[in-house]
Amino acid sequence: MEQDYIKLIFGLKLKQIRTDRGLSLFGLSKLSGLSKSYLNEIEKGKKYPKPDKIASLSEHLEVEYDDLVSLKLDKNLAPIGEILQSKLLKEIPLELFGIQESNLIDIISNAPQKVTAFISTIIEIAKNYNFSKESFYLASVRSFQEANNNYFSDLESSVLTFAKEYQIDLSQKIKTQDLEDILIEEYNYTINNDELELHSELENLRSIYIPKSRTLLITKSIDDSQRAFIYAKELAYNYLKITERLYTFSWIKFDSFDEVLNNFYASYFAGALVIPRESLVKDLKQLFSQKRLETKSFQSLLEKYNASPESVYQRLTNILPKDFKLKNLFFLRFSYKADTDHFSLNKELHLTKQQSPRASETNEFYCRRWISVKVLEAIDQHKSEHEFGIQISNYTSEHKQYLVLASATKDPFKDNRYRSISIGIELNSQLERKVNFIKHKSIKTIDVGVTCERCPILDCELRKIEPIVLQAKQKEDKTANVVAGITKKYSS
Structure with a gap:
């Protein structure tokens, strides 16, 4: 001790x-x-x-x-x-x-x-709440991100230095093969694409790194952008000289906070490498200048980079606060199983303050008016590859509005499952100055709540359950008011 x-x-x-x-x-x-x-x-x-x-x-x-x-x-x-x-x-x-x-x-x-x-x-x-040590560590990292507006200049600089040293053109789409070549030639990696396929128990794992032989076992089922991200994370661990790290992706378990924090550092580096800041800022300025946001324009931005939609959305949480001064924002990731009525919020980030759309640990029904949920319902119904949606969410109980963009895609590792990624930016004068299409009539303003149990929108046609928590609170308030009135009456 x-x-x-x-x-x-x-x-x-x-x-x-x-x-x-x-x-x-x-x-x-x-x-x-x-x-x-x-x-x-x-x-x-x-x-x-x-x-x-x-x-x-x-x-x-x-x-x-x-x-x-x-x-x-x-x-x-x-x-x-x-x-x-x-x-x-x-x-x-x-x-x-x-x-x-x-x-x-x-x-x-x-x-x-x-x-x-x-x-x-x-x-x-x-x-x-079954709050484990792992949950505590993840919450600590999330708080660390939020305290720094999710922007880390030292990691951004490291990416630029790395690209210069290895002659990677950040103005062009990153080639997965280039990253693999650096791992093999510079860091003596051996890439094995076959071993994981032999073990059905490992179907949810994308990669395993064996440090003793410097072997990276990687599954064949991933697409090129996912492979590029894994390679970029491995490059981050080596280039940043990180030794205390996780060896599986996705992680199985971790033993220390440093492993979790270093996993975040490596992921940030990977995101900044495959989605370069300068290029994304230029693309966003062009996108924001449009009088009307065309779905194809946003999808083109997502497809420009050798990255998954989730990586692009997460990268927006780095760039928007830093380069556009849009700091009041949130990021959400939902998962959904086809033909069910259960939506699981399994990843979130809130910058500047704790915005309303946050995870509920009490198994309440998330608001079905959220665009995050709507795109999941749409992709399940249409069986499409990608569904995009945009709306202004008006949180009636808090008098706050957010411009919310959301994308839904298939879960590449689970059958009949989908995931949605969304980013919400608080509607204020700063956003109105930066985003030209914000007032276009095609963007609908929708009254929303957080969960049905707490929602004040009583005439909601999508409600799954009565607002029992809100009703209980209102009953308590009425009781308190009556007691206060009686006390005043007999105190005079």
Whole structure:
């Protein structure tokens, strides 16, 4: 266990025992012969006393020596001990968020019972929502992206340097073969296209990397753009000299936060390589200049790059905040099984603030008026390769409007399944200045909610269930108002 944590646990126990005995630091100082300042340093976890001093404290506090030095905490402080012994604080790079570990330790030592109550609450919520360590790591990375407006200049610069070193023309569509050649010739990779096909259990995996032999096992079922992305991620790991990484794509499990964070870095690098910033900015300016957005124009943009529609949409979340100052936006990815009524929101990103269309962990019905859902219903009905939709979503309960673009495609790895990707940009004067087609009559404004259970649009023809959560809240408010009225009446 980390020495700092051992000191902290000892300090927490000493402080708890002292306060239980009704002693001040001054009082314990007189009893033990240790200075008040020294005892204060011990309780803050900054110093650990020598055995003779522990013996003195044990004697005057009437507690067994072994109990005092034990790392076991009583039930009031046990959650803090669990957090410290799990090394969770060591696994998460707190410095990414501008937090010093020592500051957290000070907070814990100054108000242990309140911090314990808070940690216990978080643990209880996590259990109820099946919130795993992996979910916590992914949420941390997402918060890191949001804190930086999902734009990382060092990675953008690394892509430009890489392209120059290896003579990759970023003004042209990236060739998968060029990326494969660099992996083989520069990084001594062996590409195996056959092994994964022999194992039906691995049908959901796109690739496995074997570091000892530098072999990349890759499935034949992926298309050229997916192969290019995998190659670009492998190049990122090597070029950025990332050693702590994930070895499967998609991931099976991860053991540390660094693996998750580095996976994000490699994915960002790959996206910036196959969808170069300068080219995309130019394309978007041309697209935004149109008086009316033609579906073919947007589809042409998606097809211009050797990338999946999802990669292009995700790349928009890097470029729009940085180059167009459109920072209030969200990204959503839904999955949907054909001929069902269940839509799963399994990926999201919110920049600047937490916008309304967010994942629900309570199995509520997402609003069927969302364009994200509509394009999934359309592709299921038409059995087409790609469905595109655009609308202005008006969140009536929050008085916010978003321009939302969405695409639906087949899930390349699962039969009878589809996925939709959408990006929503808050409607404001900045968007109106940047996007010429925003006011064209072809773009419909649709009143939307978040889930049916909470939606105030009572006459919605697409509603799946009554707004039971909203109704319960309204009933509570009415009750509170009546109580307030009675209280006022009898208080005068």
